[in-house]
Amino acid sequence: MSAAEATTTVPRTSAARLPLAIAAFLAATLFVLGLDQFINALTLGAIYALIALGYTMVYGIIELINFAHGDVYMASTFVAMFTIQTLLGRSGAIESIPELVIALVIVFAVTASLMGLAGVVIERFAYRPLRRAPRLAPLITAIGVSFIIQNIIQFAFGPTIVSVPQIIPISWSFMVGESRVPILNLFVVAAALILMAVLQLFIARTRTGRAMRTTAMDRDASALMGVDINKTIMLTFLIGSALAGAAGVVHVLYYGNTQFGLGFQSGLKAFTAAVLGGIGNTAGAALGGFLIAFVEVGASAFGYGRWGGGIVFTLLVIFLVFRPTGLLGSSTGDRA
Amino acid sequence: MMARISARFDPSRAFFARHRSLGILVGVSVLGILLPLITRIPPFDGIQSTNAWVNAFTTATIYAVLAIGLNVVVGFAGLLDLGYAAFFALGGYTYALVASPFSGLAFPFWPMLIAGAIVGAIFGVLLGAPTLRLRGDYLAIVTLGFGEIVPITLLNADKFTNGTNGLGGIDKPSIPGILQFTLTNPWPMYVLVLLIFAAIAMIVFRLEDSRVGRTWDAIREDELAAESAGINTVIAKLQAFAVGASIAGIIGVVNAAKITIVAPDQFRFIVSISTLAAVVLGGMGNTIGVATGAFVIYLFQSILLKQLNTLVENFSIPILSEIDFLDFQYVLYGIVLVVMMLRRPQGIFPARRRKRTFDDQKRSE
Numbered sequence: 001m002s003a004a005e006a007t008t009t010v011p012r013t014s015a016a017r018l019p020l021a022i023a024a025f026l027a028a029t030l031f032v033l034g035l036d037q038f039i040n041a042l043t044l045g046a047i048y049a050l051i052a053l054g055y056t057m058v059y060g061i062i063e064l065i066n067f068a069h070g071d072v073y074m075a076s077t078f079v080a081m082f083t084i085q086t087l088l089g090r091s092g093a094i095e096s097i098p099e100l101v102i103a104l105v106i107v108f109a110v111t112a113s114l115m116g117l118a119g120v121v122i123e124r125f126a127y128r129p130l131r132r133a134p135r136l137a138p139l140i141t142a143i144g145v146s147f148i149i150q151n152i153i154q155f156a157f158g159p160t161i162v163s164v165p166q167i168i169p170i171s172w173s174f175m176v177g178e179s180r181v182p183i184l185n186l187f188v189v190a191a192a193l194i195l196m197a198v199l200q201l202f203i204a205r206t207r208t209g210r211a212m213r214t215t216a217m218d219r220d221a222s223a224l225m226g227v228d229i230n231k232t233i234m235l236t237f238l239i240g241s242a243l244a245g246a247a248g249v250v251h252v253l254y255y256g257n258t259q260f261g262l263g264f265q266s267g268l269k270a271f272t273a274a275v276l277g278g279i280g281n282t283a284g285a286a287l288g289g290f291l292i293a294f295v296e297v298g299a300s301a302f303g304y305g306r307w308g309g310g311i312v313f314t315l316l317v318i319f320l321v322f323r324p325t326g327l328l329g330s331s332t333g334d335r336a
Numbered sequence: 337m338m339a340r341i342s343a344r345f346d347p348s349r350a351f352f353a354r355h356r357s358l359g360i361l362v363g364v365s366v367l368g369i370l371l372p373l374i375t376r377i378p379p380f381d382g383i384q385s386t387n388a389w390v391n392a393f394t395t396a397t398i399y400a401v402l403a404i405g406l407n408v409v410v411g412f413a414g415l416l417d418l419g420y421a422a423f424f425a426l427g428g429y430t431y432a433l434v435a436s437p438f439s440g441l442a443f444p445f446w447p448m449l450i451a452g453a454i455v456g457a458i459f460g461v462l463l464g465a466p467t468l469r470l471r472g473d474y475l476a477i478v479t480l481g482f483g484e485i486v487p488i489t490l491l492n493a494d495k496f497t498n499g500t501n502g503l504g505g506i507d508k509p510s511i512p513g514i515l516q517f518t519l520t521n522p523w524p525m526y527v528l529v530l531l532i533f534a535a536i537a538m539i540v541f542r543l544e545d546s547r548v549g550r551t552w553d554a555i556r557e558d559e560l561a562a563e564s565a566g567i568n569t570v571i572a573k574l575q576a577f578a579v580g581a582s583i584a585g586i587i588g589v590v591n592a593a594k595i596t597i598v599a600p601d602q603f604r605f606i607v608s609i610s611t612l613a614a615v616v617l618g619g620m621g622n623t624i625g626v627a628t629g630a631f632v633i634y635l636f637q638s639i640l641l642k643q644l645n646t647l648v649e650n651f652s653i654p655i656l657s658e659i660d661f662l663d664f665q666y667v668l669y670g671i672v673l674v675v676m677m678l679r680r681p682q683g684i685f686p687a688r689r690r691k692r693t694f695d696d697q698k699r700s701e
Contacts, residue, residue, distance in 0.1 A: 065473045129678055135472050136416055137677050140616060143418070144673025147609065151667040264605070268484070271477060310488040313481035320474055321466040 022287070029294050033301055035179040041297035042290070043185045043254060046192030049289025050247035051270035053199065053282055054119075054240030060216045060280035061236045062131070067142035068122055070267015071149040072241050076115045076248025077258035078153055081164040083110045084252070093169035103167055112245040119241025120234050128230070146263070154260040166256040188250050195246055196286050199239070203282065212236055216280065265309060269296070272316040278326025287327065357538040364534040368527070383643060391522040396634040397529045398591050401536055403614040403630035404623055405583030408540060410612070411621035411687065412549065413576035414556030415468070416476040418608055419483020423581040425603035426459055427452035427588020429490065432503040432598045445509035448589050449532075456585020457578040464577035468570055483608050491600040502599025506592050517593075525594050532590060533627070536583055540623050543579065552576055606666065613669040616676050619683025628685065633672075637665040 030038045051073050058066045084090050084107060094100040126145050130138040172183040203209035214222040215232045223229050252258060273292045277284025295315065296308045304311070319326065352359030374380060375389040384392075402424060409417045430452050434443040467478045490497045497503065508517040509528065517524045543549050551572045554562035563569050592598045610633060618629025644661040676683065 063473070065477060126674055126678070133677075133681065134414075136410075136414060137681055139416055139473055139476060140612070141674050141677040143609065143612070144670045144675075144677070147666055147670030148674065151663070151670065154663065154666075268477075268480065272481075275474075275477075306492050307488070310485045310492075313485050316481050317467065317478050320470055320478055324470065324474070 029298070033294075033298060035176060035181075037297055037301050039179075039181060039185050041294045043188045043293075044297060045290035045293030046189045047247050047250055047254070047289075048266070048270050048273050048292050049286040050192050050195065050243050050250065051266060052273035052277070052285035052289045053196070054244045055271050056274040056277070056279055056282060056285040057212075057236050057240045059274070061212060061233060062127070064127065064138050064142065065271065066127075066240075067139070067267070068126075068145040068149060069240065069244060070265075070270065071146045071153075071263035072115055072118060072122075073244040073248050073251075073266060073270075074258070074260065074263030075118065075149055075153055076111050076245040077164075077252050077262065078157055078162075078248075079114050079245070080107055080111045080249045080252040081162065081258060083107050084165055084167060090167055091165050092167075093165070093171075094167045095169060100167060107167075108246060108249050111249050112242040115245030115248070116238040116242035119237040119244075122241075123234060123237040128233075146267075150260055150263065157260065159260060161257050161259045163257045164252045166253060168253055184254060188254050191246070191250060195243060196282075199243070200282060202239075208232075208235060269309075269312050272312055272319075275316060275324075276319055276326055278328040281326065281328050284326055284328035291327075356541055360534050360537050360541070364530050364537075368530045372526075383639065387520075387522050390526050392635065392638055394522060394526045394529050394594065395638070396631045397526075397533050398587055398594070399611065399614065399630040399634045400627035401529075401533050401587040402584060402611050403618065403626040404533075404536055404540055405580045405587070406611050407615050407618075407620065407623060407626040408543070408552075408583065409576050409580035410615055411619075411626065412544065412552040412556065413573055414472070414552075415573060415576060416472060417479045417577075417580065418476050418605075418612070419479040419481070419486070420580070420584060420611055421603045421605070421607035422483045422486035423456045423459060423584035424588040424591070424607065425486055425490065425598070425600075426455055427585035428592035428598040428603075429497065429503070429588075430455045430585070431589040431592045432506050433496075435507040435593075436503045437505045438498055438503045442507060445507065445589075445593055449586050452585040452589035453582040454585070456581040456583070456588070460577045460581025461574055463581075464574050468573040468577065480605075483605060487600040487603050490603075497600075500600065502597055502602075504597040506596045506598070508596065509593050519596065529590060529594075532586065536586070537623055537627070540579075540583075544623070548572065548575055606669075609669050610665075613672045615683075617672050617684060619685040619687055621687030622683065622685050625683055625685030625687065629683070633668075637662070637668070641665060 029041070033041065051070065054069045054072070055066060058064060058069070084103075087110065088103055088106065090103065094103055122145055126141050127138050130141060166184075168184045168187060170182060170184060173180045174183075175181070203212060211222065211227045211232045212235065214225065215227060215229055219229055222232075251262075269292050270289065273288030274285045275288070276291055277286070277288030279285075292312055292315075296312060299305060299308045299311050352362070371393055372386060372390055375386050380389070383389075402420070405423075406417060406420045409415050409420070431443075431445070431448045433439050434441045434448065434451075435445070463479070463482050467475055470478065491499055494500075508519070509524075510516040515524055517528075551562070551567050554565065554567060555569050555572055559569055562572075611630065614630035614633050615626045616629075617633065618626035620626070641661040641664060648661070
């Protein structure tokens with residue numbers, strides 16, 4: 001098996017068609033689902049997209065399906081809860097805007113940095129020793145790590161759904177025609193889009209971003225060119241996990257609750273999103289995240305909510321079999 | 337080394353090395369008699385009645401068979417199947433649908449063993465045919481998805497499966513005119529499960545040494561090289577998948593007949609993971625090793641952890657009595673997977689052939 005040839009940039013051929021396709025897709029779903037459901041799907045999609053980025057970045061660089069990633073996301077919701085309730089001492093909505101901004105900055109900073117650190121620790125102790133082992137080994141370890149995280153959280157916070165104070169007031173909203181658009185949803189989508197844009201710029205424009213891309217293409221050659229491979233891989237885990245952390249904060253803000261089993265389902269869906277978009281491709285992961293959310297919300301809008309998970313996995317299987325390169329394509333896929 | 341030397345001088349070992357199927361039969365019979373006897377002596381007799389012990393051994397053996405089946409897929413062919421419980425579920429539902437009050441049918445148990453195997457194999461091939469072309473880790477995800485889809489379907493297709501409540505009152509096996517299996521007498525089921533275990537272990541041992549088994553070895557070690565050597569890798573992988581799935585199907589039928597109820601919640605991801613943990617613990621590729629792993633893991637969680645609970649409750653130790661030690665089993669699986677992979681990837685009982693692989697790797701590093 002040669003080293004990864006994954007690119008983390010959008011392939012040139014689809015770059016021009018992509019915005020058009022997305023616009024057409026959004027218009028169609030808006031028409032089918034109606035504004036309320038459309039906003040729901042967009043918000044859910046933002047969360048999936050943020051998680052999917054972590055999967056796709058890690059897969060792009062070391063070709064490992066990081067099963068623990070969904071649980072890092074789950075753990076981050078609890079870190080966010082802890083930060084809101086204990087560090088900030090909040091138990092309800094924050095009505096004053098300056099206070100809210102400060103609180104949000106603190107929650108995002110604390111959660112993202114702690115989760116980033118967790119990602120680095122997991123990589124260092126669970127995955128790095130197995131980098132040259134048979135492919136099955138790190139995969140099995142990843143499943144083990146996922147289970148350990150899940151149960152640490154279960155011990156600490158119990159198996160039931162825990163409610164978390166929603167610090168962005170739900171009452172803040174404006175009307176578009178008949179539908180009420182909460183500021184909260186807008187904030188969630190905007191935050192996700194900004195993070196994704198920053199990530200895209202980071203990977204495309206900075207020296208470190210270039211190191212990540214070359215490492216994904218050919219690890220040995222990059223090492224010969226003076227790239228510190230271990231540092232680059234560590235950084236990938238740091239960023240991916242921090243993004244999962246951000247997704248966790250968004251989840252808590254939006255849903256106002258969390259549970260220890262959250263990571264498994266969300267992780268699987270986010271992974272599906274990454275595959276859908278073309279694994280190894282960050283723009284694709286974002287696109288896939290929104291797509292999955294639309295499929296899921298669409299299914300429940302038409303009364304098939306209980307089948308939502310099943311539909312998503314069926315989609316995953318269909319994509320893996322017929323188009324393993326995903327929608328946006330990436331050279332990693334053809335060796336799938 | 338010691339084992340190899342003693343094998344040369346110990347005539348009984350040499351005999352069983354040549355007649356392995358007979359060896360399995362003897363081993364299973366000896367253990368099958370010894371285990372219930374051991375439970376009669378202290379401290380084991382204080383934990384639960386002999387019947388309860390025998391019941392626990394039966395379930396542990398069912399898990400051991402599951403582990404043997406998963407080992408064909410993971411250990412022999414090197415394909416990570418994370419949805420193995422799905423085939424177990426399909427076997428169980430196959431029997432439940434034709435032998436429970438829900439459908440009103442009352443098919444006999446014995447032919448359903450074969451039906452379970454066939455259903456398992458069919459679904460194994462259905463899932464495998466399109467997906468086995470994928471690379472290993474994608475296959476893991478697809479099987480994981482399949483493992484989710486099956487319980488979701490069983491849960492939601494309540495017209496056919498009775499949804500959450502599952503299918504209860506499943507017929508127990510009987511030998512007409514001679515023996516009717518009952519819930520109160522665990523012994524016939526115990527013997528039946530041991531016999532099935534022995535039969536499947538014999539078949540798997542023979543498969544391992546057959547042409548197919550060697551093909552699996554080749555694919556696991558280097559798929560590209562195997563393909564260049566003229567092996568049709570997709571067919572060989574399908575065979576592994578089908579064999580693994582049909583073993584799960586058979587034991588699914590037995591499991592349904594034993595506990596007389598099947599419900600979607602019995603076949604969650606955790607079942608696949610605990611079976612995988614057993615395979616990893618016992619040593620991927622070693623049939624007896626993985627069976628031992630499963631047996632030990634099951635007894636550990638169902639007896640030892642439960643005992644810890646009652647012990648702590650009895651002494652009313654303040655903080656500890658708040659903890660349900662049964663919850664620890666999940667952490668346990670996680671730790672087993674991580675620690676084994678990092679420290680002893682070949683498992684506690686390394687398979688002969690796999691051991692060489694890991695040695696080679698060490699040398700090349």
